[in-house]
Amino acid sequence: MDIVEQVVGKYLVDLVTAALEGNSQRAEVIALSLSRSLRKENLIVAKKIDDALSLFSLRGSSAMRGGDVPPPPIDADTHAEMAKVISPANLTLSLPILNLETEVRIKAFLNERVNVGKLIENGIKPSNSLLFVGLPGTGKTMLAHYIARELNKNLVVLDLSASISSLLGKTGHNLKKVLEYAKKTSAVLLLDEFDAIAKRRDDSTDLGEIKRVVNVLLMELEEWPVSSVLIATSNHPELLDRAIWRRFDHSIEVGVPEEKQRILLLERDLGSFVNIEKEGGGIIVVIAKLLEGKSAADVIKFCNNVKRKIILNEQDPIEACFNELDIDKSEKKTRGTICILLKQHFGAKITVRRIAEITKLSSTAVQHHLKKISHE
Ligand SMILES: Nc1ncnc2c1ncn2[C@@H]1O[C@H](COP(=O)(O)OP(=O)(O)O)[C@@H](O)[C@H]1O
Numbered sequence: 001m002d003i004v005e006q007v008v009g010k011y012l013v014d015l016v017t018a019a020l021e022g023n024s025q026r027a028e029v030i031a032l033s034l035s036r037s038l039r040k041e042n043l044i045v046a047k048k049i050d051d052a053l054s055l056f057s058l059r060g061s062s063a064m065r066g067g068d069v070p071p072p073p074i075d076a077d078t079h080a081e082m083a084k085v086i087s088p089a090n091l092t093l094s095l096p097i098l099n100l101e102t103e104v105r106i107k108a109f110l111n112e113r114v115n116v117g118k119l120i121e122n123g124i125k126p127s128n129s130l131l132f133v134g135l136p137g138t139g140k141t142m143l144a145h146y147i148a149r150e151l152n153k154n155l156v157v158l159d160l161s162a163s164i165s166s167l168l169g170k171t172g173h174n175l176k177k178v179l180e181y182a183k184k185t186s187a188v189l190l191l192d193e194f195d196a197i198a199k200r201r202d203d204s205t206d207l208g209e210i211k212r213v214v215n216v217l218l219m220e221l222e223e224w225p226v227s228s229v230l231i232a233t234s235n236h237p238e239l240l241d242r243a244i245w246r247r248f249d250h251s252i253e254v255g256v257p258e259e260k261q262r263i264l265l266l267e268r269d270l271g272s273f274v275n276i277e278k279e280g281g282g283i284i285v286v287i288a289k290l291l292e293g294k295s296a297a298d299v300i301k302f303c304n305n306v307k308r309k310i311i312l313n314e315q316d317p318i319e320a321c322f323n324e325l326d327i328d329k330s331e332k333k334t335r336g337t338i339c340i341l342l343k344q345h346f347g348a349k350i351t352v353r354r355i356a357e358i359t360k361l362s363s364t365a366v367q368h369h370l371k372k373i374s375h376e
């Protein structure tokens with residue numbers, strides 16, 4: 001059997017399976033054996049595998065390895081893990097693009113955490129609980145990931161929408177176990193979409209259970225250890241008990257991006273596709289205006305749709321942007337600006353009729369707007 005057959009037969013299938021299962025420890029072991037068996041035949045590839053392995057360890061996955069961190073608690077009935085543990089190496093490095101006020105508050109919190117020792121020495125309790133509220137897709141979950149990464153802590157994620165039924169059945173017992181686990185491992189605990197508890201209030205049979213679960217949480221918040229951080233997120237803050245809001249050190253509103261942040265997102269994701277220089281930044285600014293009220297995730301989705309159109313349909317980038325926009329609903333003045341921008345960009349290549357089509361204005365209105373440029 002030649003080496004290729006050997007490698008494919010012995011390692012590749014296992015490696016693919018481990019990777020798809022997200023089992024990095026298993027993948028690491030297989031990769032080590034693979035590199036060992038390749039050493040004689042192909043030293044270069046073996047070395048490359050070793051390099052990848054050492055890079056992986058250097059990036060701090062050690063927190064996840066061996067017996068360092070105990071496995072998360074499991075549900076007694078289903079034997080399913082009640083939380084997911086993510087090591088810092090597998091968390092996002094990038095701060096979400098936030099409105100100024102939110103960013104300032106997050107940075108202040110991180111600064112407190114870096115100076116925990118100093119605060120304690122002076123008898124001041126550092127903040128250790130955060131509540132993020134805001135519309136879906138504004139970056140609340142991403143922010144929790146980023147914070148755990150910045151603090152170099154494991155992130156323990158309890159997805160309430162996934163585990164709610166077992167939680168309720170066990171009168172908060174499961175939740176308590178996860179909370180204990182996060183405390184013991186000095187992790188950042190994320191109670192994502194926390195309002196899943198409150199939502200169940202409509203169901204009267206669950207009322208007693210919900211109260212108990214909420215009470216567990218309120219008590220835990222009181223005595224949450226300084227070494228650990230608790231983050232809860234909610235898309236429906238109105239469903240949460242005021243008593244809960246008050247217990248968090250900071251409740252932070254994560255809003256939809258303002259124009260400045262929308263411009264940053266567009267520049268980041270479309271900058272290399274749409275020639276910003278050529279338009280003097282104009283196009284991006286106009287698009288940012290038209291995306292008012294959209295969440296950051298919506299803006300990113302918009303950019304991906306546009307990029308797909310550019311690549312697959314070979315559309316002109318600017319045209320692809322405007323086709324993707326919901327211009328119908330945008331105000332008249334903006335539509336006028338778009339007319340001018342389109343004409344400036346395409347020149348003789350675009351007809352009045354086409355501009356009218358894109359902007360949903362009448363041909364007469366388009367001509368009226370275009371007169372403004374010819375007068376300049
Ligand atoms: N403020 C933001 N800055 C950059 N990317 C963002 C932002 N908000 C959301 N995203 C993108 O959208 C995805 C989904 O956001 P997520 O954090 O799950 O939102 P939420 O938890 O508020 O519903 C993120 O993984 C990220 O790629």
Ligand SMILES: [Mg+2]
Pocket residue numbers: 140141142192193233
């Ligand atoms: Mg979320």
